[in-house]
Structure formats: C-alpha cells, structure tokens
Amino acid sequence: MELRTRSENAVLLRASWGSNLLVVGILDFSVWVEIQSDSSIKSLTFKGNRHVADGRWHRVNISMADWKRKTSPWVIAVDGITDATSKQERTGSLSFLNKKGAMLAVGDSFIGCLGAVRLGGIYLPFADDHKAPQPSQFHLVGKPKIHLGCSSAPVCDSGPCLNGGRCEDLFNKFGCVCDTGWEGEQCETDTDECVSQPCVYGSCKDYLAAFECRCDPGYAGTLCDEDIDECVLHPCEHGGTCQDGLNMYTCVCPKDYSGPNCQWDYPPLQCNTDVQCANDGVCRDGLWGANCTCMPGFTGTRYNDLS
Ligand SMILES: [Ca+2]
Numbered sequence: 001m002e003l004r005t006r007s008e009n010a011v012l013l014r015a016s017w018g019s020n021l022l023v024v025g026i027l028d029f030s031v032w033v034e035i036q037s038d039s040s041i042k043s044l045t046f047k048g049n050r051h052v053a054d055g056r057w058h059r060v061n062i063s064m065a066d067w068k069r070k071t072s073p074w075v076i077a078v079d080g081i082t083d084a085t086s087k088q089e090r091t092g093s094l095s096f097l098n099k100k101g102a103m104l105a106v107g108d109s110f111i112g113c114l115g116a117v118r119l120g121g122i123y124l125p126f127a128d129d130h131k132a133p134q135p136s137q138f139h140l141v142g143k144p145k146i147h148l149g150c151s152s153a154p155v156c157d158s159g160p161c162l163n164g165g166r167c168e169d170l171f172n173k174f175g176c177v178c179d180t181g182w183e184g185e186q187c188e189t190d191t192d193e194c195v196s197q198p199c200v201y202g203s204c205k206d207y208l209a210a211f212e213c214r215c216d217p218g219y220a221g222t223l224c225d226e227d228i229d230e231c232v233l234h235p236c237e238h239g240g241t242c243q244d245g246l247n248m249y250t251c252v253c254p255k256d257y258s259g260p261n262c263q264w265d266y267p268p269l270q271c272n273t274d275v276q277c278a279n280d281g282v283c284r285d286g287l288w289g290a291n292c293t294c295m296p297g298f299t300g301t302r303y304n305d306l307s
C-alpha cells in the first residue's frame with residue numbers, strides 16, 4: 001500500500017474472515033502487523049522501525065519471505081527496503097482473503113492519504129467497478145465517502161507564524177520560515193545575536209537582528225577588537241618616545257626630562273636650590289620637582305630659576 005500521514009498511531013487495514021485476521025497499522029510512527037490464521041495457535045505480531053508517519057509518501061509492502069514454506073517469516077518493506085522480519089511461525093498464507101465474504105476495512109482510524117492498496121495483487125476499488133476482468137475482486141460495501149486527491153488540513157490559515165514569519169504547509173503540520181532576527185517554532189523568539197560572543201574585549205547588547213558592543217577601557221571598533229593607540233591623544237613632550245599600552249601609554253624621556261609626559265626637568269628641580277616662588281608663594285618639593293603654591297591674589301607657575 002501507499003500512504004502519507006503524520007498519525008503516530010493508526011489502523012490502516014483490517015481484514016477478517018471467521019477467526020482469521022490481518023491488521024496493518026501504525027504504532028509509534030512505524031508499521032505494525034498482526035496476523036491470525038486458522039493454522040496458527042496464537043497471533044503473530046511484529047513491527048517495523050522506519051518512521052513512516054513523517055508526512056511524506058511511503059510504499060509499504062508486507063509479504064512472506066518464502067511463500068512456499070508454511071513457516072516462513074513475514075517481512076515489512078518500506079520504500080523497497082526491508083524494515084522488519086517476523087519470527088518464523090506457522091501462519092500459513094493469507095488464503096482466507098480469497099474466501100467469499102472476507103471483510104476488509106481500510107482507513108478506519110486513520111488521518112492521511114492512501115494511494116493504491118493491493119491485497120494478493122488485487123487492487124482495492126476506490127470506485128466500484130463490477131466489470132473488472134480478473135475473477136478475484138473486492139467490492140465496496142455500502143456507500144463509503146471516498147475523498148479523491150490528497151489534501152491536508154489548512155494548517156497555515158490561522159497564521160501561526162509570528163513576527164513576519166512565512167508559513168509552509170508540510171502536510172498536516174506547519175513550518176515557519178522566520179524573518180531576520182527571529183527564531184523558534186513560530187518565530188516567537190528574538191534571536192540572541194550575542195550568543196556567539198562577538199565582542200572580543202567588551203560586553204554585548206542584543207537588539208532585533210543586531211547587536212552592539214560596549215568596549216572595555218582601551219579598546220575600540222565594532223567588535224572591540226582594536227587596541228586604542230593612546231599615544232595619538234597623549235604625545236610625549238620634549239622629544240620623548242611614546243609606547244602604547246593597554247588603556248595607557250608610557251613616555252620614554254630624553255635624559256634631561258622626566259614625568260608622565262616628559263614635561264618635567266630631570267633631575268627634579270628643588271626648592272631654594274633651583275626654585276624660589278615669586279610674590280611670597282610657598283615652595284614644595286614634589287616627585288617631579290618643586291611646586292609653587294601662590295598667596296591669595298596671585299596665580300601662575302612663575303618662579304625664579306636659580307640655576
Ligand atoms: Ca536579537
């Protein structure tokens with residue numbers, strides 16, 4: 001038989017005559033078979049492994065491995081590939097299907113589409129045709145309503161995809177193709193663009209379909225991967241050589257100068273020896289040399305260089 005479904009569990013076909021029984025169904029997404037015939041004491045059940053309830057068309061074939069032997073195992077093949085083999089049991093062939101009055105129910109509890117269904121080589125009629133040439137025939141009983149064609153539920157009609165996502169009908173199941181910046185089954189989640197940790201030296205702020213890096217001190221660039229050259233902003237004075245560091249710089253001064261920017265004389269000037277403050281300013285010796293603190297009313301750095 002050919003089938004297309006997303007049903008996890010279903011009964012596809014059920015044939016019976018007296019105590020003889022053949023059931024083909026889907027159990028946990030895979031093909032499941034039960035055979036009970038007069039010649040067997042207990043029924044034979046076995047199950048395949050292939051996931052057939054995936055919304056795609058599949059061709060399922062159930063047959064005896066060797067129909068000439070009475071104890072032959074049964075085989076489930078899906079799309080031409082052996083999926084499962086039963087234990088060896090004396091089920092005999094399913095000759096009861098040839099009996100007049102054998103009943104066959106198809107798609108009793110099944111949501112999906114069935115293509116051609118054949119039993120022992122005989123097609124089931126989806127439209128009753130009493131003029132079929134072969135002597136063995138199945139006939140429709142009653143007036144079953146058969147929907148021709150294969151259509152699925154209108155899964156996209158409710159607009160399940162959010163935030164501009166595009167809905168795809170995947171046969172009784174929808175899929176969403178999300179707009180940039182969104183993810184999730186229904187595009188309900190704002191993608192975290194920071195998850196890949198794009199900011200090399202800095203913290204990341206997530207936006208819609210974008211991110212922003214806030215850089216650690218000393219770093220710049222969209223991804224905070226550029227070491228700022230602090231020497232550009234802080235040139236060394238008096239011909240000092242600037243060496244860039246992390247969020248800092250160092251001036252290598254000529255021998256007569258010192259200080260962070262080589263702005264001071266070296267050796268440091270000393271109060272009274274080298275410096276005397278004008279206008280009664282108070283002189284103090286500092287790390288980089290003498291400093292004048294001015295009296296009220298005076299300002300400036302002017303001092304008398306005594307050297
Ligand atoms: Ca985002």
Ligand SMILES: [Ca+2]
Nearest residue numbers: 228230245247
């Ligand atoms: Ca730097």
